Amino acid sequence: MKKLYGVIGYPVSHSLSPLFQQAAMESLGLDAAYVPFEIPPDQIGIALKSMEILGVEGFNVTIPHKEAVSGLVAGKDRISTIVGAVNTVSRKADGWFGSNTDVGGFQEAFRHFLQSKIKKDVSHPMVLGAGGSVRSVLFALRESGFRRLTIANRSLDRAHRLLDSLFSPDTRKEISVISLEEMSNQGVGECDALINALSREAFPDRFALLDRVDCSGIKGFFDLSYRPDGLPTSFLKVGLSLKRPVEDGLRMLLEQGALSFEIWTGQSAPRDVMAEALRKKLGRSLSFGGEMPKMV
Structure with missing residues (x-):
């Protein structure tokens, strides 16, 4: 059965996440779909319950829902607890679990x-x-x-x-x-x-x-x-x-999405594939690889 992932926001039609997340899933042969869900702020609680019933495995959270979702999930990681915002949600046995990959x-x-x-x-x-x-x-x-x-x-x-x-x-x-x-x-x-x-x-x-x-x-x-x-x-x-x-902020968008992908799938995100999907859409190249320097 195809696994379902997505992104929630309001509005959300502009989001590039479905583009590169779907490309990543297909490149690894995952039977999964990543789709946008436009959720008005006053419907966020109902939306999370509905997505659980529908069997959604995980989803990203964008403006304006990050702080609201932080208060609705059953558990959270250290970063999202401190920052007070969730942008990645995954399904656990006891309910939704919130993470923050924006950091x-x-x-x-x-x-x-x-x-x-x-x-x-x-x-x-x-x-x-x-x-x-x-x-x-x-x-x-x-x-x-x-x-x-x-x-x-x-x-x-x-x-x-x-x-x-x-x-x-x-x-x-x-x-x-x-x-x-x-x-x-x-x-x-x-x-x-x-x-x-x-x-x-x-x-x-x-x-x-x-x-x-x-x-x-x-x-x-x-x-x-x-x-x-x-x-x-x-x-x-x-x-x-x-x-x-x-x-x-395009590289930040891709990097936070790659980290979300790894939380959901347990596999290394194919960043080059994700970047190529963005290049085809936007005409912009993003290269990956190499050792990152330490902050000063």
Whole structure:
């Protein structure tokens, strides 16, 4: 009997996960299908019960359900418990089990960015935004050895609440918080890499908040967002204008999906196959293999 996997979100029709997950399953000869499920936020509880009845083996979780699903699963791994968000769910004997592969996906994508593009030491990243995805980014950076971090967000209160829920006072001593307005007036200080977690839709034409900022000390620009047409996001256009290395979120998407695949199947994800599926769809190449460098 064919095993059923999928991704839930609202909306979800834009998701590229079915494309590369199905390619991975077929390449290994698995009798399985991976499909999108568009679930409105007020139906998430019913949806999880329905998927259990239907015999779904596992599924990914995307916006806006990651935090809600975290409170509905029967069990969770260490990372999703700390971060408070689940993006991978698998079937267990006692019910749904939640995992978070966003952390590992970001770690691998950022390591690759450091190794293949920046090729210089980075010691003090600045993260733009304080939404749900920032929780995974901050946790990933700290787990990877970064002690000095700065968060820039519109609301200082939101950024401080995020830190309070994620770290103890002792472990967040070297994490600074500034407003986006302060950053535009005062600059990025000693930060040497910019990681954007603000919505791409918030800046459709250009990343105007960086217009007045001295980014001469920034060694690279990393965006969690990506454009399906392969063009650079507004944020990355700033980095390109300064002739700095840039990276969008497509590799992170693939890496977190590969980790999900391994949780469900117990097999190594065929990353090259998954990347080739994306290349055929988007016209963009993603290479894999080689030893990743350690974080500085």
